[in-house]
Amino acid sequence: MQSENPFVADFVKMMNSAAGTLAGMGREARENAREKFKEFMGDMDYVTREEFDAVKQLAATAREEAEALKARVAALEARNG
Structure with a gap:
């Protein structure tokens, strides 16, 4: 049986949460940049x-x-x- 250190388990959970948060922030930033670019291009007269x-x-x-x-x-x- 493997004993689990609560500090390590909490640290791993925190890192997983941070990774998920960073990935979400990256997706949100990419979508925001895409929308801004669409607005910029839409304002130009082509x-x-x-x-x-x-x-x-x-x-x-x-x-x-x-x-x-x-x-x-x-x-x-x-x-x-």
Whole structure:
């Protein structure tokens, strides 16, 4: 039969409780950080992929039109100048 020291038993119980408390605190901190990050990201103004692609297409069209106008102006200047 094994004799049990009450001091050791109490110390082991206390350490088990402390470990459980620390694990709970870690989970709570992780969940709190996750919620804060979600709030932070939710407050930012992000565009959808469709909006981005639409603006990208508008920019490409504008660039093509600008190049065409440059060529037209150059041709007019060459003819007149």
